[in-house]
Amino acid sequence: MKFKNIRYLALVFGIGASVQGEGASTKQTITFSEHIAPIVFENCTSCHRPNEAAPFSLMNYRDVQKRGELIITVIEDQYMPPWHARSKDYEFQGHRGLSEKEIALIGEWVDSGMAEGDLSKVPALPKFTEGWQLGVPDLVISMKDGYPLYAEGPDIYRNFVIPLDLDEDRWIQAIEFRPGKRSIVHHSLFYYDTTGEARKRDAEDPVPGFKRMASAEKSGSIGGWAVGGIPRKLPDGLAYHLPKGSDIILSTHFHPSGKEETELSIVGLYFSKEPPKQRFTGIQLPPAFGALAGVNIPAGESNYTKKDSFVLPVDVKAFGISSHAHYLGKRMKMTATLPDGELKELLTIDDWDFSWQEQYRYEDYVFLPAGTRLDGEVVWDNSEDNINNPNTPPKRVAWGRESDDEMGSVTLQMVAANPSEFGRLRKEIRNHTAEASRKARAARFSRGRQAGQEGNRGEILKRIVDRFDKDGDGILSTAERETARKALDR
């Protein structure tokens, strides 16, 4: 965590617990009622209230006063309010953050003994929308059965199928996800399945949901939700296509809370009346969440980096950006180099936090002309210094779907500025993925041949053990061998 010593700013801004007036005797005291409550209610209470994501409420003097020291630490470190996206060139919707002045003011208040002040001056709590944030959905669906989660143990990924049985294609403008137990649901990614495979997998597994999702079951991706996420409609009537007969899959990540809980998520779907006039797409750098980029991070490596670029074939208007990695993720970045050489910052995340997988939306469309080069970069930290590293001591981690494997990419969502050029945009993006796939195959082949030529079976075996030895005991257990066999068969 970065530490920013911001308290000195109090002096610069002339704010103090005892600001001297004209006469030495007129002191203005910073009080909760007048100065602190408005900042807390505006910036913290949306999550810090009952039935929301945060573990305690910040709704009155007592709530705030008893955590004064902790609060000043987390706001100076910019750990709270949680916000990870940065761009010097573009604004994001729903940005969360305190100004330096507000941080300094809270610091002064804490240092000066946290006066309560005149209770009648406490502002009213903001009016929060209870229930559906986007109004009554067109269709409300929910998990069939509750999923029981233990009190303690590793995080769990689980996929839940919700059959829709729609008899015609629909267009989704927004999905509002409402976790049953906010204390255990970290994030959920949404897919649809037209093959019936996911239903089958769910039925085969005696516990609600199923574990691993093969790519065949994900016919398409339709967004996601993370703690703190605010549901939003896509801009300008854009919509996700939902083919008739699709099942919805919620791919949910759980973090046990210390108490046994049962999760029953509810989902509201908002459809558009008619098909959208325009389609949108995303470019992922590197593609397939890094599956083709040969992610394989040595133990102790603190700056493992993968980069990928893509040159836009047509003018586009970007509207959203998101990134993905697991616990070892450290930094992500996407920049745009315009044809005239100007460099624009689309997204920087310097302090990736696995818990906040947000999908950021730009305040206005970002216009990027044909010939713009997009550069994506993901950096992982597999050293002991990464406090989120699940392995002590660190061990080699390769690409995979489980949360203790790694993934990584940055995704920019866009429309073609000229809708007639959308086909070309999508084709070039597909080519880019196909090319990455071809290179990955070639690299695997040459590594295998090299090892073979050296007659070095030992080397190959060692690599296989390194990669699949999850418990790090130096040998492959039956389960690990099974995973290895499946992965190498692919």
Ligand code: HEC
């Ligand atoms: C978008 C939701 C959200 C907002 C807004 C938010 N918090 Fe939090 N806060 C959380 C969650 C979730 C946790 C618990 C998980 C964690 O620590 O990341 C938390 C934890 C905390 C903690 C405990 C940290 C610890 O290490 O134990 C403090 C203190 C805190 N928040 C203060 C604040 C303050 C002060 C604000 C406003 C300036 C604020 N939060 C705004 C969601 C939020």
